[in-house]
Amino acid sequence: MQLSERNIIMNEKVLEKLKILAESAKYDVSCASSGTSRSKMTGGIGSASGWGICHSFTEDGRCVSLLKIMLTNYCIYDCAYCINRKSNDLKRATLSVSELVDLTIEFYRRNYIEGLFLSSGVVNNPDYTMERLVSVAKELRLKHRYNGYIHLKSIPGASRELVNEAGLYADRLSVNIEIPNEESLKILAPEKDFKSVFTPMRYIQQGILQSAEEKKRFRHAPRFAPAGQSTQMIVGATSDTDKDILRISSALYQRPTMKRVYYSGYIHVNDYDNRLPVLKQPPLVRENRLYQADWLLRFYQFKVNEIVDDAYPNLDLDIDPKLAWALRHPEIFPIDINRADYEMLLRVPGIGIKSAKLIVVSRRYSRLGASQLKKIGVVMKKAQYFITCNELPMQTVNEMNPQNIRKLLVGRPRTKDSRQLTLSFED
Structure with missing residues (x-):
């Protein structure tokens, strides 16, 4: 009887952590279609079908969902635009690897979710945090034989070895650029720089390309992040123009492994920081226009300088x-x-x-x-x-x-x- 009561208390504590960490993860928009499928596995559970995992309707009319959560919202960084910055006074929580794995499996068995989108604040150092993220994916795949979709956020500054290991268990990896200008990034996030972001991006790209070559020679060679990689930029936190943003996006799309660039309208969550613009509401129309321009770059054979240039550095908000x-x-x-x-x-x-x-x-x-x-x-x-x-x-x-x-x-x-x-x- 006492054991049962302790289990109830533990579950309540885990659910409280879930509530806090799911709320902390909501500002990361770079989670959508997986673009991959995994072969059936005898005795395994779940599947990552080609239609993808997202919070929307798929082409066949189904609404699919995933558990979008942070491993912890503690963070050693103090990024001005982030709700989870270390100087903020908010509820903090941390899930252990086993707690998060059990939650994912339990939610899947109850048909609540079809996949996992996992990010984390940085604790101790990038490698320590990345190692725990990898442990979650590894345990799901090997111990529970979970065959569903997993999207892992790669921590800026993480080592090549950990990024390479993450790619063996995740369907998609992503590293967020956040701010499209390095000088602005240094002002708003002094602990970060473009090198810490683009280096793991390069590791992911090299892993995917190497995996593709090995697949040509060995039929059963392990796959590496088969759904590619994605990234996110915040729109409106700095004075960068749409031309600046789209030029970075276009350069990223020249890389064969970059599948999506996401644009997130800046949300004014840290009122006390005077480095940030004072916006009454997120620039949602601008965000939408950037997605439309992104579509033109990816599928309509437009070049950046045709959409925006020195004469028209920002997109027209009235028309597409x-x-x-x-x-x-x-x-x-x-x-x-x-x-x-x-x-x-x-x-x-x-x-x-x-x-x-x-x-x-x-x-x-x-x-x-x-x-x-x-x-x-x-x-x-x-x-x-x-x-x-x-x-x-x-x-x-x-x-x-x-x-x-x-x-x-x-x-x-x-x-x-x-x-x-x-x-x-x-x-």
Whole structure:
């Protein structure tokens, strides 16, 4: 009877830790699709399917979830933008390796989760913390034969040996850049620098590429972080422009193992620190525009200097980046839907990847008109000003001033203050 009571008390303590550490982990947004699948394992539990693990709906309509938690929210660093900085007076908690492993397995068996996203504050030193993160993943894989999705945060400054070991058990590894400018990073997070961030990124890249080569020679060679790596940048904590942010993103995407760059609108959580801008609310519209621009870089064959440049260093908050580009280049339009190549179709506002492919296939059999384009999925409200086809009586961008088209599509513009990035710092 006494043993049962002690177990209840222990569980309550663990659940209280869970509440604290899950709350501490909510500001890290770099957890979404896994992009991997693991082969079936006899006697194992769980699976990391190709549709990924995220807090949203998958392509097949399922809503999947993961346990997003920190191992501890104690931290030796005092980063100005972080809720878990050492100088903050907040509830602290630490889960042991066995407690976190048991929680993950228990939650999976109850069908609460389908995977684990694990990060941690830095305690003692980067290697000590990284070793504990690796121990969680290792115990899940080897002791409990857990075959589901695991995303581990690699600790900046961790050794190559620990990063390499983490890659053997995790589906995805990530290291957050946080601040896109090293000088600003030194001001807001004096204990960090770009070297401590980019070095483990390089270790992860080398491990993935080496694993791919070994797979070609040995069928059963161990996989290394098969879902690649990701990172996160905070938007609005510094005066960096969208051009600065997207240039870093573009450079990262040149690396074959970088799958996603996430953008997190700065949340003003540390009111007392005058190094930070005073924002009443996170710049969510700007965050959304950066994701749209990121999409153009990854899938629409745009270059950074086409989206933002010295004349337009920040994205237009009123319209999406593709429409903004098209309105700045009316000389390119209109294009003939029935003759333009696939790459040019992708440049038309209102035409996505899927609809562009359908246009290329469909026009082989007959000339396309407005009604067919609507059925294909083209957003004619936007596209009609930039294309010609069989019967499209609307005036195009060449007959209308781009500003007039902008007014038609946007309606009432935002105020000047909301359209531009404005940062006010306390004296």
